Amino acid sequence: MSGRLPNVEPIKREPLATEIARRLVDYLLTGGVLPGERMPSERHLAEAFGVGRSAMREALKALTLLGLVEVRHGDGTYLKRDDSSLLPQVIEWGLLLGEQRTLDLVEARQKIETDIAGLAAARRDEADLTELRRLLARMEQLSHQRGDPREFVDVDVAFHLRVAEASRNTALRDILSGIQALLRVWIGRVIAAGHREASYQEHVPILAAIETGDVAAAEAAMDAHMRSAAGRLERALTEAQARGESPGRRLGSDDASAVRA
Numbered sequence: 001m002s003g004r005l006p007n008v009e010p011i012k013r014e015p016l017a018t019e020i021a022r023r024l025v026d027y028l029l030t031g032g033v034l035p036g037e038r039m040p041s042e043r044h045l046a047e048a049f050g051v052g053r054s055a056m057r058e059a060l061k062a063l064t065l066l067g068l069v070e071v072r073h074g075d076g077t078y079l080k081r082d083d084s085s086l087l088p089q090v091i092e093w094g095l096l097l098g099e100q101r102t103l104d105l106v107e108a109r110q111k112i113e114t115d116i117a118g119l120a121a122a123r124r125d126e127a128d129l130t131e132l133r134r135l136l137a138r139m140e141q142l143s144h145q146r147g148d149p150r151e152f153v154d155v156d157v158a159f160h161l162r163v164a165e166a167s168r169n170t171a172l173r174d175i176l177s178g179i180q181a182l183l184r185v186w187i188g189r190v191i192a193a194g195h196r197e198a199s200y201q202e203h204v205p206i207l208a209a210i211e212t213g214d215v216a217a218a219e220a221a222m223d224a225h226m227r228s229a230a231g232r233l234e235r236a237l238t239e240a241q242a243r244g245e246s247p248g249r250r251l252g253s254d255d256a257s258a259v260r261a
Helices: 016-032 042-049 053-065 088-093 099-123 126-143 150-166 170-178 180-192 196-212 215-242 253-259
Strands: 069-072 076-079
Touching: 016 042, 016 053, 042 053, 053 069, 099 150, 099 170, 099 196, 099 215, 126 150, 126 196, 150 170, 150 180, 150 196, 180 196, 196 215
Parallel strands: none
Antiparallel strands: 069 076
């Protein structure tokens, strides 16, 4: 007889390094180490948390990839300063808290960006259009290139943030800017999977609608892009989970380097 029950999903255990990373963040954000200060050594942390050094090393690597801490070779590991482009709240974005929280944030981004696109279509000026055209042209050039995707990611992010500027809504602009690190990791994961051309093509109707001032078309184009990109991300997360990668690794260490603005 199978141990499965209807409508009951087995409890999934978190990888040890993920749990350590979460506890490390709690320690750091409650004043255990001040921004800019050197953290205790890997050995000291492992002893304090009662875990092995290899698990602690993996947890620290995850925080380093997310930009929360930085390793200064020969000098130790430091907590990033408050003026870092990647704020500690990145942990609240779910990159270490599991797939569902990440997907919830992706859904929130979909709603925010759709509204922003509509406002941009109604409020953009010629300077906005000039910059958006330049960014889209650069995306087209980069979409045909292979190799390191980081420049494409940078331009893609810049396009979205410029649309936010064109919306003339500082609250929505700041919200989107605040999740910029998540945005970079998301785009980086999709682009690393080989979707530059698809991503570029999805931006074309967004700009076209903003140029003509068509609010409904801008919202529809952005919504279509968000849904398509979210689908690609969800597939990437599923594939990573099937490979047994931890949540902190699900978006890819190669892509996490793009987190740093």
